[in-house]
Amino acid sequence: MPVEFSDRMTYPQSAPVLVVGGGLCGLIAALAARDAGAEVVLIERETHLGGSIQSGRGIVPAAGTRYQAAAGIVDSASQFAADLQRKSRGAGDVRMTLAVTSAVAPTIEWLADRHGVPWQLEPGLPQAGHAKQRFHGVPERSGVALVRRLEEAARRAGVRIITGARVLDLHASEDGRVVGAMYTRRDGTSEDIGCQALVLASGGFAANGSYRKQFMPAVAEAFYAGHRGSYGDALHWASRLGAGLRHTGAYSARAAFAPSCGQLLPRTLIDEGGIQVNLRGERFGNEVDGDADFAAQLMAQPRGLAWTIYDERIHQQAMGGDEYRVLAGSNAVHQGATPEALAAQIGVPAPALADVFDRVRDYQIGRSVDPFGRVFAGREPMALPLRAVCVTAALLHTQGGLMVDVHGRVLRDDGTPLPNLFAGGHAACGISGPHGSGYLPGSGWLCALSLGRLAGTSAARMVGWAGAQAPEAAA
Ligand SMILES: Cc1cc2nc3c(=O)[nH]c(=O)nc-3n(C[C@H](O)[C@H](O)[C@H](O)COP(=O)(O)OP(=O)(O)OC[C@H]3O[C@@H](n4cnc5c(N)ncnc54)[C@H](O)[C@@H]3O)c2cc1C
Structure with missing residues (x-):
């Protein structure tokens, strides 16, 4: 996937704005550039759009929307930025944080007013570190449904969408101006396309084993539960064009992937008082202190495996979720009437597990303090019988990437923008700082939406569409 430096000027086809990647960020960027009047081509390597959004409710945090106002919720971009910080x-970069929190509410309302996306506030969800109820979703409560609505909107608006085509090479002049790209289709044929501005919306780099080893060795061997398209193509090209990279060691991961049934365990199992022990039957950290950090700790345990242990009350609570119900019906869940019986079932030393059970009960009733710093107060002590599921760590996505400014322009290390390169979503550096533990739930979608619109609008403006207005309060 090289960048070819040449003075080439002619192409068999061209697009003023070319968008690479058809996930959430690419779709929003393409819509924004098109709305601003530019002709847009979007190229996606898969045969369908959506990227990382393959499952889940697809809920986007936004502050200061009319949906919040209708529900009597007073919120603001600055309060949202304060929560992220x-x-x-x-x-996290303070200016970028405020730029994305300022851009997201207008983006939500623009999608509703201009493209008919019927947002609704999602009440009743855990706020997960957000000071206000600010998660918005579509009525189907599904990220896939949101993608379908965005794809329909993009096609209606006249975005040319090419799927099943992977951009392999970029063509650029010596000063780093991208002039075109080459993509290959699934039948092996390839085509060239010229452009005046390029938006990189091709996601992060967690699917690329070499980048994992280079940038996040602690979870390099973790199970990868994200999208295979996150191969780091944007990182590869842009760094050759002179772009700066930032926070490339930050990732999202969870110590909760059950290999026996190929799914992530619900958070309830731990949040309600469950624990994890390694194959020696020993706890190895604070299970609730930062998903990414704890996932790395799990990977450092024997064989990178652990047992999530919880009781009947927690089990009953988790049964409220469809995915856990499936899991509970499989042979992934082991049971024991006592810690010793469970230990025999799962093959860990019985004295160790019995000792952990006694100690955790002491923490839970306030008789002693957890040396790992977990606060168990407020949860009922674990009761017999016990259940256990074997887990390993799952890497979900990266959080670092290309340095961009509040207009979505890709920056060099010295802070100057590249001539006509824009990026957003997971291709760009997020706002969670250098550590995985800095990630506030919803930040992925927040950056895909906000930066997607900023980058698409800026790209259209750069190619000369005077009608292109940046989203409100972006700068
Ligand atoms: C399991 C999982 C759970 C998540 N849960 C949440 C959550 O609860 N809340 C939240 O906010 N975020 C969550 N995220 C993150 C969220 O999904 C992402 O932040 C967001 O979808 C990123 O969008 P994107 O468009 O930047 O990238 P992607 O969705 O990764 O899209 C990039 C697209 O570019 C395509 N592409 C890549 N290279 C090329 C190329 N060379 N040529 C053409 N196309 C290319 C890919 O195929 C892909 O379709 C989760 C992610 C995962 C994996």
């Missing part, structure tokens, strides 16, 4: 312990 608190989570990242001040390590």
Whole structure:
């Protein structure tokens, strides 16, 4: 996937704005550029759009929307930015954080007013570190449904969408101006396309084993539960064009992937008081202290495996979720009337597991303090019988990437923008800082939406569409 430096000027086809990647960011960028009047071509390597959004409710946090106002919720971009900064312990870029929190509410309302996306506030969800109820979703409560609505909108608006085509090479002049690209189709044929501005919306790099080893060795061998398209193509090209990279060691991961049934365990199992032990039957950390950090700790345990252990009350609570019900009906869940009986079932030393059970009960009733710092107060002590599921760590996505500014322009290390390169979503550096633990739930979608619109609008403006207005309060 090289960048070819040449003075080539002619192409058999061209697009003023070319968008690489048809996930959430690419779809929004393409719509924004098209709305601003530019002709747009979007190229996606898979045969369908959506990228990382393969499952889940697809809920986007946005502050200061009319949907919140109708529900009597007073919220603002600055309050949202403060929540993000608190989570990242001040390590996220302050200006970028405010830019994305300022852009997201207008983006939600623009999608509703201009493209008929019927948002609704999602009440009753855990706020997960957000000071206000600010998750918005579509009535189908599905990310796939949102993608379908965006694809329909993009086609209606006249975006040319090419699927099943992977962009392999970029063509650029010596000063780093992208002039075109080459993509290959699934039948092996390839085509060239010229462009005046390029938006990189091709996701992160977690699917690429070499990048994992280079940038996040602690989880390089973790099971990868994200999208295979996140191969780091944007990182590869843009760094050759001189782009700066930032926070490439930050990732999202969970110590909760059950290999026996190929799914992530619901958070309830741990949040309600469950614990994890390694194959020696020992706890090895604070199970609730940062998904990414704990996932790395799990990977450092024997064989990178652990047992999630919980009781009947937690089991009954988890049965409210469809995915857990499927899991509970499989042979992935082991049971024991006592810690010793469970230990025999799952093959860990019985004295160790019995000792952990006694200690955790002491933490739960306040008789002693967990040396790993977990606060168990507020949860009922674990009761017999017990259940256990074998888990390993799952890497979900990266959080670092290309340095961009509040207009979605890709920057060099010295902060100057590349001539005509834009990026958003997981291709760009997020706002969670250098550590995985700085990620506030919903930040992925937040950056895909906000930066997608900023990048698409800026790209259209760059190619001369005077009608292109940046989203409100973006700068
Ligand atoms: C399991 C999982 C759970 C998640 N849960 C949440 C959540 O609860 N909340 C949240 O906010 N975020 C969540 N995220 C993150 C969220 O899905 C992403 O932040 C967001 O979807 C990223 O969008 P994107 O468009 O930047 O990238 P992607 O969705 O990765 O899209 C990139 C697209 O580019 C395509 N592409 C790549 N290279 C090329 C190429 N060379 N040529 C053509 N096409 C290319 C890919 O095929 C892909 O379709 C989750 C992610 C995963 C994996």
